[in-house]
Amino acid sequence: MKIKTSTALCGLILSGLLVTLAASANTTPVIIPNFSFESPVTTGATFINPWPGPGFAGVFISPGFGQGASPTDGNQIAFLNADFGRIFRTLTDTFQAGNDYMLSVDVSARSGPGTDSMRMVLYQGTISGPGDLNASNIIADATLSGASGVVADQFNTFSVTATPADISAAGAIGQPIGIGFFGLNSGSGTSDFDLDNVRLLACSVDSDGDGVFDDVDVCPDSIVSDTVVIEDCDSGVENIVFDDGCTLADLVQLCADEAKNHGDFVSCVAKLANGLKKGGVLSGKEAGKLTSCAAKSSTGK
Numbered sequence: 001m002k003i004k005t006s007t008a009l010c011g012l013i014l015s016g017l018l019v020t021l022a023a024s025a026n027t028t029p030v031i032i033p034n035f036s037f038e039s040p041v042t043t044g045a046t047f048i049n050p051w052p053g054p055g056f057a058g059v060f061i062s063p064g065f066g067q068g069a070s071p072t073d074g075n076q077i078a079f080l081n082a083d084f085g086r087i088f089r090t091l092t093d094t095f096q097a098g099n100d101y102m103l104s105v106d107v108s109a110r111s112g113p114g115t116d117s118m119r120m121v122l123y124q125g126t127i128s129g130p131g132d133l134n135a136s137n138i139i140a141d142a143t144l145s146g147a148s149g150v151v152a153d154q155f156n157t158f159s160v161t162a163t164p165a166d167i168s169a170a171g172a173i174g175q176p177i178g179i180g181f182f183g184l185n186s187g188s189g190t191s192d193f194d195l196d197n198v199r200l201l202a203c204s205v206d207s208d209g210d211g212v213f214d215d216v217d218v219c220p221d222s223i224v225s226d227t228v229v230i231e232d233c234d235s236g237v238e239n240i241v242f243d244d245g246c247t248l249a250d251l252v253q254l255c256a257d258e259a260k261n262h263g264d265f266v267s268c269v270a271k272l273a274n275g276l277k278k279g280g281v282l283s284g285k286e287a288g289k290l291t292s293c294a295a296k297s298s299t300g301k
């Protein structure tokens with residue numbers, strides 16, 4: 001199969017490639033207000049029980065609260081108490097069909113997360129707190145702890161990705177995108193989390209891997225064999241991907257699907273092959289091989 005363009009799934013994007021790929025038409029950063037928690041107030045996010053007090057979260061001046069790691073950018077970070085601290089926000093952007101959404105955040109621990117853990121989620125719609133989160137509005141989530149690689153005095157990047165299937169299954173297409181960070185443990189925290197630099201990328205997906213993204217792929221579930229094979233006959237003809245995302249094998253399959261009988265099928269493939277020969281896409285020899293395989297097949301018999 002001939003791939004015309006490279007794929008750019010969110011899941012393949014490494015932080016070092018972010019700038020390069022974000023410039024491509026298929027990767028769109030979703031704007032998150034105050035994404036790096038640079039405002040020393042709660043602008044752009046909801047902080048439940050903000051500092052001081054139990055179950056708090058808030059924004060602090062560098063270095064982070066009770067630890068020595070510097071913010072990954074700017075001067076400030078957010079702080080999530082292990083005692084059910086929580087930060088969440090609902091964006092104006094909505095989930096779109098055919099996109100991956102990758103939420104990333106830099107996380108550090110106050111003094112080692114121990115057995116405490118936090119959860120990062122992508123949800124749909126508006127919530128008033130973690131009690132509102134359930135299987136119907138959570139699109140993707142991840143639980144972070146020491147076992148995940150959260151360490152004290154150092155920020156590491158963590159990501160969670162919602163696939164087009166996740167978004168579709170949740171009925172979230174067209175719904176506002178929500179992001180949330182929640183402490184999962186009760187008790188006073190010596191195992192709290194610092195957060196910085198929240199990013200959300202929307203990336204077009206190429207489900208069948210033919211190099212044509214789903215939103216413009218007329219055949220989103222293409223046959224992507226290297227050559228066109230009809231039953232057990234390998235024509236040896238390259239399985240070309242056309243600009244609309246359909247492959248030559250897809251078109252042959254379409255002939256098989258619509259044929260009333262064997263003659264009909266062979267005639268359809270012959271017409272296809274001759275048309276491509278006239279257009280200079282196939283050589284005469286290739287067109288002949290394709291038609292010959294169709295004739296040898298039992299399709300329509």
Ligand SMILES: [Ca+2]
Pocket residue numbers: 206207208209210211212213214217219220245
């Ligand atoms: Ca495709």
Ligand SMILES: [Ca+2]
Pocket residue numbers: 208210212217218219220221222245246247
């Ligand atoms: Ca396709």
